[in-house]
Amino acid sequence: MSSVPEILERRLLKLLSKIGDEGILQKELWKKLNIDSRKGIKIVRRLEKQGLLTRQSIIHRGRKTYIVKLGPKYYVKKTIPSDVVNVPCFFCNLLEDCGEKISVNPINCPKLNSWLAGDP
Numbered sequence: 001m002s003s004v005p006e007i008l009e010r011r012l013l014k015l016l017s018k019i020g021d022e023g024i025l026q027k028e029l030w031k032k033l034n035i036d037s038r039k040g041i042k043i044v045r046r047l048e049k050q051g052l053l054t055r056q057s058i059i060h061r062g063r064k065t066y067i068v069k070l071g072p073k074y075y076v077k078k079t080i081p082s083d084v085v086n087v088p089c090f091f092c093n094l095l096e097d098c099g100e101k102i103s104v105n106p107i108n109c110p111k112l113n114s115w116l117a118g119d120p
């Protein structure tokens with residue numbers, strides 16, 4: 001079961017994903033998520049450290065604030081296929097020698113090619 005901060009992190013990232021490249025003012029983010037700035041800043045800093053979002057300092061109506069956008073690691077995380085954990089190499093007893101001490105390698109491996117072709 002997800003904790004409250006994890007749920008908020010997911011909501012925040014989903015919102016930033018919908019908003020796109022222009023990003024959103026930090027205080028608007030708090031309003032949209034219906035959270036106070038103290039709670040919001042903790043979440044944003046945690047996600048920023050992980051590279052999942054970025055903050056750009058700006059002056060808005062004479063005050064310093066931030067534009068919040070998705071970070072580069074968010075896109076990397078999103079493009080890793082969910083079934084990557086099933087790659088046969090992870091369970092293969094030939095992994096240590098594959099492509100070096102034995103003739104089989106990732107190019108000619110029947111097990112890997114069968115998995116890539118989607119065979120059951």
Ligand code: SF4
Pocket residue numbers: 088089090092093094095098099104105106107109110111112
């Ligand atoms: S490519 Fe084939 S032999 Fe090599 S580790 Fe992956 S499954 Fe095993």
